[in-house]
Amino acid sequence: MSDLLTIRVRLAAPVEAVRRALTDPAELRVWFAEHAEVALPDRYEFWGRYTPEGDAPHQRPLHVDAHTLRFAWLLDGVETTSELTLAPDGPDATVLTLTQSHWSFADALAGTTIRGVLQTWWSLSLANLAAHLEGQQLLPRTDFTSADLRGELLIGAPTDKVWTSLTDSEQASAWFGHPIGIEPWVGGRYAMGGFDAGYAAKVVDLEPGRRIAVDWGPTGVTTWELAESGGQTRLTFVQSGFDDANPPYGAWSGTVSGLHELRRFHEVADWQPIWLDVEMPSEAPA
Structure with a gap:
């Protein structure tokens, strides 16, 4: 089929x-x-x-x-x-x-x-x-009755290591399981699929070691914020700036699903991703 x-x-x-x-x-x-x-x-x-x-x-x-x-x-x-x-x-x-x-x-x-x-x-x-x-x-489950898209996750690693894995292209591509090109400065590109994919979101806010925000256009702005918590890292993530009448539930679910591997990337010795493969229909977007 x-x-x-x-x-x-x-x-x-x-x-x-x-x-x-x-x-x-x-x-x-x-x-x-x-x-x-x-x-x-x-x-x-x-x-x-x-x-x-x-x-x-x-x-x-x-x-x-x-x-x-x-x-x-x-x-x-x-x-x-x-x-x-x-x-x-x-x-x-x-x-x-x-x-x-x-x-x-x-x-x-x-x-x-x-x-x-x-x-x-x-x-x-x-x-x-x-x-x-x-x-x-x-991970926070997607609430299809709400336009409040936010959650928290505790990661068993120091904040500086989690920050690097969120902003370094090679590490982010590894745990997310898909190429990501990241220019970690305000105005820099955040390119799902890598810099050659043809489209890139834009980094619109960045405080080194603490916060990065990426503007995806109609689906809004994703913000990741880090805080030290007893030797671990508390990651707060929020999607904002979209049409409240049409929340980007699909994009939000995809972002949040990747955070399970981010946590395992830091916490599991000899880490290997749980995802084996994803096969999508051959139909390409118009």
């Missing part, structure tokens, strides 16, 4: 623990959705403020076994299909493959349908699944 999004991630828990986190309603309410009700094979529902079109449950299970969960999900009047499959990666790790139908670059860029947020929303959800399984602080 040309519109099939695929995300593969390695989780530090055995298959049984991952499956429980995906199917136990109490666990789902911790890391995934505000509300969840599960009675497989007949019922698999989640809804609430952290779910796209979360006014009510819009899912129905299609197939479930020890390693697969597939469900239909009605979004903007279209029945999409989501599938999560689990494969053991040794005795204490699992490779999870997520496939999601009816996602496209055009939807993500234009914002004409809620389905455009699915790639970054799933990335944030899977990052929080990884954090939940590892007993770590969760």
Whole structure:
């Protein structure tokens, strides 16, 4: 299918623990959705403020076994299909493959349908699944009922090291898993895809070692602010300056999802990213 999004991630828990986190309603309410009700094979529902079109449950299970969960999900009047499959990666790790139908670059860029947020929303959800399984602080889930986009994360590393990883092109590209070109001064470029990608956001505020703000245009300004906290770093991140009637939920979810790897980059010995690959539809933006 040309519109099939695929995300593969390695989780530090055995298959049984991952499956429980995906199917136990109490666990789902911790890391995934505000509300969840599960009675497989007949019922698999989640809804609430952290779910796209979360006014009510819009899912129905299609197939479930020890390693697969597939469900239909009605979004903007279209029945999409989501599938999560689990494969053991040794005795204490699992490779999870997520496939999601009816996602496209055009939807993500234009914002004409809620389905455009699915790639970054799933990335944030899977990052929080990884954090939940590892007993770590969760990243802030995207609240689709609010235009207040802000959060905090405690990172077990000195502030100067975290600052370098946020502003050095090579380090930022490593933990974010995508090339980023950064000119760390006011007026400098912040280029997702690298300086040759053809478009760059602009650094509009910078206090060395403490704060950097990047203007992305219509999706607003992202600000990262660092503060020392008992030998660790408290990172505060905010998205502002956008149209409150049309919050950039997709862009925000993508930014926040990357912060799980930023934390692991500093805290995990012999760090390797949890993300194995992301395959997007071949459709290119117009």
